[in-house]
């Protein structure tokens with residue numbers, strides 16, 4: 001079982017989840033938080049580019 005690092009949701013089979021491997025360990029993001037995360041990254045890139 002894995003738990004979402006952002007919202008704390010848990011899943012037996014993390015289909016569609018994102019796995020982030022960092023120096024501090026492995027983080028899992030549920031499908032919903034993954035989408036939010038991608039959107040925020042894109043938003044940051046947009047801000048950086050423009």
Ligand SMILES: [Zn+2]
Pocket residue numbers: 004005006007008009029030031032033034
């Ligand atoms: Zn989540």
